[in-house]
Amino acid sequence: MTPDLTRNQNLVMKALSSAEAPLSAYTILDRLRSDGLRAPLQVYRALDKLTEMGLVHRLESLNAFVACAHPHCHEQELIAFAICENCGKVEEFSDDTVKERLEGWARTHRFKAAKTTIEIRGDCGGCADKG
Structure with missing residues (x-):
């Protein structure tokens, strides 16, 4: 345990x-x-x-x-998931460029984000190769 x-x-x-x-x-x-x-x-x-x-x-x-796929991902302010609609596989990742763009938008619009999660749906590489 x-x-x-x-x-x-x-x-x-x-x-x-x-x-x-x-x-x-x-x-x-x-x-x-x-x-x-x-x-x-x-x-x-x-x-x-x-x-x-x-x-x-x-x-x-x-x-x-x-x-959670990454032990310290909860320390990130932005977590993204790529979800395969065919096999159901989920990949977790964080991207600094996307994070910076979203933070810039939030600053410009005086928006205080509490949590940001991005979900991308489509086909993973394995399923895309089969199709």
Whole structure:
């Protein structure tokens, strides 16, 4: 078990870490029923804490979750995700140029951003090569 994680948080983290694609809270619950998780609230509480800790990200467009691919990405002000609509693969990255452009826009428009997440949807390289 990972230090500072509850049993439920550890189970949810392992389910996301071993998943090939993002998982919804209900998919996580279905996968963990045999481990004793019975209620959606158990999963949502674990996901909330894991997200707060920077270990998990919520993909807004999919209403699903992925384990963080980069240990210190939560220190970044901008996180981007490339989501393959064919195979479901998700790649996480941060881009300083995009971050600088968005910060410049925010400064110019006196907008104080609290969080910036970019989701790019399309085909990954493997799927694009097949098509």
